[in-house]
Structure formats: structure tokens, C-alpha cells
Amino acid sequence: MHEHFFTLAAGIAKHATCGRDLCGAVIVKNGDVIGEGWNSPPGNSEDQRMCAVEEYDWLKKKKSDKTCCMHAEWRAIIDALRRHPDEILGSTLYLTRINTEGSILKSGEPYCTVCSRLALDVGIAHFALWQESGIRVYRTDEYNQSSYAFHKE
Numbered sequence: 001m002h003e004h005f006f007t008l009a010a011g012i013a014k015h016a017t018c019g020r021d022l023c024g025a026v027i028v029k030n031g032d033v034i035g036e037g038w039n040s041p042p043g044n045s046e047d048q049r050m051c052a053v054e055e056y057d058w059l060k061k062k063k064s065d066k067t068c069c070m071h072a073e074w075r076a077i078i079d080a081l082r083r084h085p086d087e088i089l090g091s092t093l094y095l096t097r098i099n100t101e102g103s104i105l106k107s108g109e110p111y112c113t114v115c116s117r118l119a120l121d122v123g124i125a126h127f128a129l130w131q132e133s134g135i136r137v138y139r140t141d142e143y144n145q146s147s148y149a150f151h152k153e
């Protein structure tokens with residue numbers, strides 16, 4: 001069941017146009033996908049297909065809200081709020097990155113505090129990552145705490 005939704009998220013990630021990572025997210029409630037998103041510049045217009053990550057060296061350093069694109073999770077949350085605003089409470093968000101062949105790349109520990117805050121604030125109950133050790137479904141408050149605790153030099 002979880003694997004199925006990660007496969008869907010990987011398919012969504014093929015829309016991503018970010019120059020750094022290709023990410024996809026789906027939000028699921030009672031077995032139904034209620035929102036989906038991928039990372040790319042805001043607006044995602046056809047004439048602006050590349051993000052700014054190659055333009056500024058400092059953008060390559062992941063630093064809170066100074067990441068380059070709209071995150072897949074934000075898009076999925078906005079999508080769910082537009083299409084199924086009364087279903088988002090208690091839902092589960094599945095996030096994955098893919099390589100250029102479209103295969104799932106295993107996730108590390110949670111680190112994005114912008115996404116963790118947003119997910120917690122809109123009432124998403126669980127946040128799922130497929131890590132090296134297997135699929136892990138975090139409670140969103142736990143995901144948020146882990147994201148803040150993450151530190152890498």
C-alpha cells in the first residue's frame with residue numbers, strides 16, 4: 001500500500017524541472033490521492049522551465065527558505081487545499097526523489113523545516129519517506145521535530 005503511493009509520487013516527480021533535485025509528493029486520505037505536487041519554479045510556466053539553482057552558487061547550499069524552487073510538498077498541499085479542502089485533516093503525505101531515469105532515490109532523515117511546519121500547520125497527520133532502512137511513516141509532529149534536529153555541516 002505504501003509502496004504504491006511512493007510509485008505514484010515518483011511518477012509525479014517526472015514533472016519536476018528543478019536543476020538540483022527531482023521530487024514528487026502525493027497526499028492520501030482514506031486510500032485516495034487528494035493532492036499532488038512536484039518541485040519547479042513558482043508558476044511553473046512553460047517559458048520558465050529552469051530554476052535559478054545554477055545562477056547563484058549560494059542557492060546550492062540548503063538553507064531554510066533559501067532553497068530554489070516550489071517544493072513538491074508545498075504544491076501537493078496547495079493542490080489538496082484547492083481540490084479537497086475538507087479532506088486534508090488526518091491525511092498522509094508521501095515524498096520521494098527520483099533520478100533522471102525515474103527510479104526512486106531513497107530518502108535520508110527529514111530536514112526541510114519549511115515543509116514540516118507547513119504539513120503540521122494544515123493538519124496532515126503522517127509524513128512518509130522511503131529510507132535505506134525501509135518505508136518510514138512519521139507522525140507529522142515527529143517529522144517536524146526531526147527536521148529541526150537535523151544538522152549537517
Ligand SMILES: [Zn+2]
Nearest residue numbers: 018051068069
Ligand atoms: Zn530548483
Ligand SMILES: [Zn+2]
Nearest residue numbers: 071112114115
Ligand atoms: Zn521542503
